[in-house]
Amino acid sequence: MQHQSSSCLSCLTSKGCGSVLTTSGNVEMDAIVMDGKTLASGAVSAVRNIANPVQLARLVMEKTTHTCLTAHGANQFALAMGVPEVPQESLITEYSRMRWEKNLAPDANPVECQMGKMGTVGAVAVDIEGNVACATSTGGILNKMEGRVGDTPCIGCGGFADNQVGAVSTTGHGEAIMKVTLARLILFHMEQGQSPEVASDMGLAYMKSRVQGLAGVVTVDPQGQWAARFTSSQMAWAAAQKDTLHYGLYTGEHFTQSLDEP
Template sequence: MKTVIVVHGGAWAIPDELAEASVAGVKNAVRAGDTVLKNGGSALDAVEKAVRSLEDDPTFDAGHGAVLNIDGEVELDSIIMDGETLAAGAVACVRNIANPVSLARAVMEKTDHVMLTDRGASMFAERIGTPVAHDLVTEPERKEWEHCKSYHAGVKMLFNTQWGHDTVGAVALDSFGNVACATSTGGIRNKMVGRVGDSPIIGSGGYADNRSGAVSCTGHGESILKVTLARLILFHMEQGDSSTAAAAASLQYMCERVKGCGGAVVLSSSGDWAASFTTPRMAWASIKEDVLHYGLNPKEEFTEMPK
């Protein structure tokens, strides 16, 4: 089976000053995940590696660089899912964890549960020896937070006008024919304490099933939750749609039904992939058959040979 990996760095109106760094970040992440696949690693290992790269990059709203809630605190959400077994792990409202995607995987592999939140997730992280991080907040984010301390004002500014710093994710197909997905986010700036969006919710922020494919979503979390976007995309694929057609139809439905914008990276079990979005921009990258594809603006795609 030919390996494939696709990553995104969030669907929103990425400003010009972040455009170059956003593209560079997703290219670095997709190369990291592709290296895992080329060395015979699993799709699960590849999406975790790719998302960790994005969590470590302060350009993105995940891990280092996450946005702040109304109290000026970081609260992180993440999910990872194995398409072979439908095993999944998720964490929500975790703090001081640089790589919540890896904590989500630990929930999947080391507990009998699917999701842990807040205090329980922190207790579990401490028990398994997850390092504590105290450097997740960047100075630019602290300044942005100071300018906008009302949750309602934040939602109006971030999503009604499509200026929402948002979510990272990845999907992959390995040489064994298995797919996986992972999604990670710091959520909405100035969100209420304890707010959880779509990212850690199975079927909304991500889903993976060898019988259809894998999806990682990005965008307005409340809208994505209402239409269970990841599972909706895979439903269309199960009806015979291509990855591109399934993503387009599902994003259009979300726009029409709940007035929500967003994006997704999609991968079928046969290796057909797509990166689609209804926001002004989404940084994305993929590698298939040793060709790196990437883009930022609508209907834009560049290619180069992986380094």
Template sequence: MDTRPVIVVHGGAWAIPDDLAERSKIGVKNAATCGFSILANGGSSLQAVEAAVRILEDDTAFDAGHGAVLNADGDVELDAIIMDGKNLAVGAVSCIKNIANPVMFARTVMEQTPHVMLTGTGANKFAEKIKFEKTPTRELVTENAVKEWEQYQKYKQSVTSLFNTERMHDTVGAVAIDSKGNTACATSTGGITNKMVGRVGDSPIIGETPERAADQALEYMKNKVHGRGGLIVVSKSGEWAARFTTKRMAWASVENRILNYGLNPGEKFQEKLDL
């Protein structure tokens, strides 16, 4: 019996400023729609989450790929991971440079190497070996990223003390289940502005039901480190959740050709897709 395909995406949990709010909503809607069109046509959850995250990496509204923030040296270092529930395969890359779509490279690591993660110089050497497309750093750096980095340099303060941590950008991601019942997820990030060179963040969280897993993870974060965040979850049966404790998180999901999306706490809009 076929499973009902579902995809959920997010564009980062943080205090999204008003000038990025509409772009963020449009971006996650586009990513979710793209991913679901693959599922609706019989594609795999792995293909869907990769495509959705690529959309977000190509959108400068998000801290991934073309919209990534700058590290302490004013450079771009990117991280990404992709996981295939069908065979429990994983591919990850960290601290890579000059690659616009790290999620594609993470999948390449998963499928073309015996390793789970490649990082830094070694990862980029592998990219050169297989002739993976390179993108000049200048094409990945946005005007907003430069302005934000310059503020840190001007005041010479740490990333945690200069601004409220909710002002920091965040990871983008997607999770999906396809008609065959296989799940997959992918994330991509440029990290946080003025991060130490070589810094790698983020880790997967595995929980119970979607809502309970999401709420428990966020509650643990709040109690343990007084932090805020957000996450998306989909269960084997197609139940999904998008939860966050930050001021805003752009998210979108598609099931039964119904697009759900939101940005602010308690907000949920719906649109019928014509696919």
């Protein structure tokens, strides 16, 4: 996503409602936010009862000297910062509960389900001064154990932002993404002169061939070139550039709509 704003970080938010559930039916959220101007980053993992984990990750970045807080410690930090806890049931949708029940079956495919109607929410942005930022949050993959932490809160995996290159946010099978540090790998290809689209395809192809993992990414460079690419069967994506909304779901889809339309 490209967003022309005086503040990249101000437009990067996501909520935990509808998260993928753990094997015991709980909501545990991971999130990361990164500022490409300073390389400052904040992350949280395995947090419960927090409506907006990205905002909590930003507080970690801005209010502490740490990069990542996890589980009980992250929730204690949220309390100290005045972030209200919400009832877990308010974060669980009927659809996520249904998918949780279905995917307790041994032959379920959690990766494809995750990249369908539920899973990771990610965003990248560039402002009018060329500052980039990224944010990613997720409930993880289906059938995950309690306490499992995936790629999302890990710098270079779930996201990375650097004003000198660009910003990437990832979604997909976290264990595979971590093995290839997918976000940073894509930016490496951009450092070598590749466009966001080509670099994204190269990173995704390497991950698929090397560790047989499927993923999707949104990528932007400081000049505003962007890409939404994926190797899964689908990935819901949208990009706002100037007065036009771009969006799609399946491979090859690219629809546009004027943002001035009612």
